[in-house]
Amino acid sequence: MAAVVQGVIEVRALIGQAPVIVGGLAVLSRLSNPYRATVDLDLVDRLLGHLPQLEVLRAADGAEPVEPAAVLLPTRYGSVKVDVLEVRQVELDQPSDDPGDRLHASAHAWANDTATDMTIEVIRTSGERVAVTTPVAEPGPLIAMKLQAVMNRSTDKQGTDLLDIVHLVLDDTTRAAALAQIRSVEAATVQDIAIHVDLWFTRKRLQSLQRVRAVGGRDITTDDLDLVAELLTDAAQR
Structure with missing residues (x-):
């Protein structure tokens, strides 16, 4: 995790x-x-700068391109894979x-435009602290991105x-914000959220439960998935 946080820096x-x-x-x-660790870093780029962020990162000393849209970036704590998720305005306009x-x-444009600053800190076994403050996607957009992914x-x-998604919806810290954000997002986005909720938490509920349990969510039940579906579907009503 230290390499990931250092990667942000x-x-x-x-x-x-x-x-x-x-991500x-x-x-x-x-x-x-936080119930798991992560070894990758995911960024969103609205392509509003002079150069795409991926192009800049791949040009860095020691960087190695990873297809289709990532780069292996060296840090003092080891290399970290950085995925850059690009959003073109034409995808929103058309x-x-x-x-x-x-x-x-x-979802990625929503995440970019509403991200708020957070300080992310990792304490290494040596006691060394690695910290950075940067915009982080809010719970509602994160759920939308995860549903699509x-x-x-x-x-x-x-x-x-x-x-x-289950944790973001059921966690006391994120639930209220996530549902409020989904309730307030534009109608076209919320309609697509509802389609994906129905697919993964209703029609493919048993498959989703198998997938969740296979990655460590052995305490998750069908009742939990039903509750997630109910809360998200209710938030998506217009």
């Missing part, structure tokens, strides 16, 4: 601004009880006919995404 120095953190590190930072593609663009992931990654 390195990225900030390279791109000249604080990066917007999404596993954002989830763990938001939860009251939405796809596919709800998954639409939610990918809208499940479809194209490996079995293990599907389980992690689904378990992240």
Whole structure:
């Protein structure tokens, strides 16, 4: 984890601004009880700068490109894989006919535009502290991104995404904010959220439960998934 947090510091120095953190590190930072570790760093780039952030990072000394849209970035604590999730304005102005593609663009733009500063700190076994303050995606956008990501992931990654959603919805620290944010997001985005909630927490509920339990969520039950579905579906009502 020290390499991941140090990676944020390195990225900030390279791109000249604080990066917007999404993915596993954002989830763990938001939860009251971070239930897993992460070894990767996920960023969102609205492509509003002079150069794409991925291009800048890949040009850094010692950096190694990782396809399709990542870079292995050296840090003082070891290399960290940085995935850059790009959102083009045309994807928002001319939405796809596919709800998954639409939610990918809208959820990542939502995450970028509403991220708030958090201080992320890791204490190494030596007692050394590694800390950084940077914008981190809010719980509602994180749920939307995770819902969309499940479809194209490996079995293990599907389980992690689904378990992240369960924790974000049921955690006392994130639940109220997540549901309020989903209630207030624009109608097109919330409709796509509802489609994905129905897919993964209703129609494919048993498959989702298997995926969740396979990655460590052995205490999660069908009742938990039903509650997540109920809360998210209610928040998505217009």
